Amino acid sequence: MIGQTRLHHIAQVALRPGANVQAVAHRLDTAAAAIKGGQALQFHPPAPPQAVQLIKDVAALPLLLGAFLALLAVGAVGHALAIAVCRRQHELAVLRALGMTQRRARAVVATQASVLAVTGLVFGGRWG
Numbered sequence: 001m002i003g004q005t006r007l008h009h010i011a012q013v014a015l016r017p018g019a020n021v022q023a024v025a026h027r028l029d030t031a032a033a034a035i036k037g038g039q040a041l042q043f044h045p046p047a048p049p050q051a052v053q054l055i056k057d058v059a060a061l062p063l064l065l066g067a068f069l070a071l072l073a074v075g076a077v078g079h080a081l082a083i084a085v086c087r088r089q090h091e092l093a094v095l096r097a098l099g100m101t102q103r104r105a106r107a108v109v110a111t112q113a114s115v116l117a118v119t120g121l122v123f124g125g126r127w128g
Helices: 021-032 050-058 061-087 090-096 102-127
Strands: none
Touching: 061 090, 061 102, 090 102
């Protein structure tokens, strides 16, 4: 290699958004192999920069956080309803003793749950 210079030829290929990079590299390799002396040409898609990879890794976090917060909200509403029913258990027992049917008692609990859920959605949607 003494006295010889080595030339490097680099070509950059721009692809349309959504193009399959691996398929394009394969097609370029196939086309280069068909050319005399083209076997020495190699097409390698570059690795994405580290910052891009970090952004892709973090992209799932908002979805996971939203799912966790939704699960937490369902648990909080369920807990609030359970506490409300426990507090009103004596009142419901007295009403049952006075002749309230079990169906009406369930309707009272369902109404209370609906009011609690609608109030939470109105204020949570507005300020949350």
